[in-house]
Amino acid sequence: MTGEPEAADTGALERSVPAARRTVYRAPRDWHRLHPISPLLGGWAVLGVVGSVMLYNYAPSWSGPDEYAVEIAHALTNSIGWFALGAFVILGVTIGFGYLQWRVNQYRLGDEAVHQRKGIVFRQQRQARLDRLQAVDVVQPLLARIFGFAVLRIEVAGGENSGIALEYLRLGDAEAMRNELLALAAGVKRAKAAGEEATVDAVAAQARRPGQAADAGVAYAGEASLRDIAGMPEGEAETPAAPEREVYAVPLSRLALSIVLSGPFLFIVAVPALVGIAVLALPLDLGDILAVTVGASLFTVLPAAFALLGFFWSRVNSGFGFKAALSADGIRLRHGALETRRQTVPPGRVQAVRFHQTLLWRRKDWWRVTINVAGYQDDQENVSTLLPVGSRQDALTALWLVLPDLGDPDPAGTVSTALSGSGDEHGFIPSPKRARLFDPLQWRQRGVRATDRALLIRRGRLSREMFVVPHERTQSLQLQQGVLQRRRGLATFVVHSTNGPVKPVAEHLDVDDALALLDSQAQRAAEGRRRQTPEQWMSAVGIRD
């Protein structure tokens, strides 16, 4: 483990020498089209239509498909020539349309942002500002992966669909562009902080000046990405990835067991078991039950089965081969079974963290950690996973990754109490006993605590949950009180974070505690905003001194 960063360093340096002679990629400064293979990679959905026609055609009658659909399928396949022609035409039209779209879909790296324009009927212009960069992902859907292509997703802060997706680039190009953008974004940010000209050209020129790079901190740990590209003729050098150090990984066996220990899986196992018990205990005929099960249309059972499979699939896909690593560019996460995803979240871009442990995971003391990153959408649970399943130690490491300095003398002890403690130990503000009316089970577990750098919110008795929100990431705060709560002298404290799966809320606090918390938290957030810099993150995780 400790030898790895050095190895990566020298490897990158060695690579950069022959790189000048290899075909390399740099983000284009003029309007540029995506890879010409893109329309073909996108047009495969047609195969699904053909496949479903075949499915209906050959579906046995007992599976109970829609008769109308079967008729159409029969009609289509009876005249096999027409069917083939039709499929061919549809395929052609899809690819042709894809080609037209590809022709108008262009991107370029501007002075301060990545620009994209696309659309035939509705023209779209988008830009992703480098100083607003929240995350850069390299995604490889199955088909693209087979042929070595990838989608580059650039997420910026700015609400729904504000990011840019470049579909498709060669995998190597996508990675090179990611490295370049991350290096430029960091440079632009630093230039802005220092009050210098913050454009791409200025940053590259700054990096080109010898001697400047070393003290201005343009260079990353040892080997400078920007310095390297700037020192070579334009269009010939490639920005190497910042060296990274693996922090934790999720073995497949643990992932598999974690899925077995989940509610939906138990449900699947429990239904046949319950039926079995019913058969044994009651005078029921097994044959009848089988007849009923088979008789129920397969086409109505299938969607339900698919929904369950979808759950398992998303769990497997988001956890398969999960690795978290640390680099100067930020946190790198990679995962995925068929569709692989390599995420890079720059320092200080994580808005909120949620720890979750279901009852079934408690014996193993496993935790799932999800995060909010501005730009990622609500429904993308699998991109917001920091740790799909891991021990308490892994969970603490995950938190340390995004928040190296918790501002507490005993961070491990505090977080452990936050995860599984109760009452007012370790300085937590608990819910009062009056909250029993609303929370008969979990009122003891509810608690809030502010450290110097973050707010910790704990809740849940059977299924445990804990939120961490860094003070400087607080968007806004709210206090709520309904009529019943007022009677009981309680109030609910809400922290608004950016869009994502983490929605921190501390319900049913004592009203005086909640009022004091609102005031002090507003103050702490203001202080946090004044002192936040990404450089602090780097030195705290040991990338820079």
Place this chain on the structure above:
Amino acid sequence: MTWFEPDDAPWQYVSRTLIYARLITMALWWGIPLIGLIVLGALTSPWVWAGAGALLIAMIWSAWVIVRQVTAHAWAEREDDLVVKRGRILRTVTVVPYGRMQYVEVESGPLARAFGIARVQLHTASPGTDANIAGVPEAEAARLRDRLTSRGEAQLAGL
């Protein structure tokens, strides 16, 4: 009952004219079915008027709620943040730091314009931030928007 009181800035209550604006909107929504019921009652049986009576009671009750709501709606400009309070049944206090405001929106419909009031809506990067001040006098709304924008620019922090 104790509730949030900003210590360094006074509450500024919204304009009372908002009551009239909301009452008119409410009357339009409920008044048409009410008239319909009365006409129907006159044509058929007087029993339908019982329904009209129930509707009338509901209208009076919601008028009362409107008055209570508007008189509880206020904002305060503190040094670092804006505080908005609202509601009587479900009370909320929202604290929005100036440095977190992405943009400020001032809007007024035809009715609000007739009464010379506007709604000031604050947007942060969080969809959960529900901070709007309804019923600010137009001139004050423009001033408030400018003040918020300039303070936001002065204290703007990256996400």
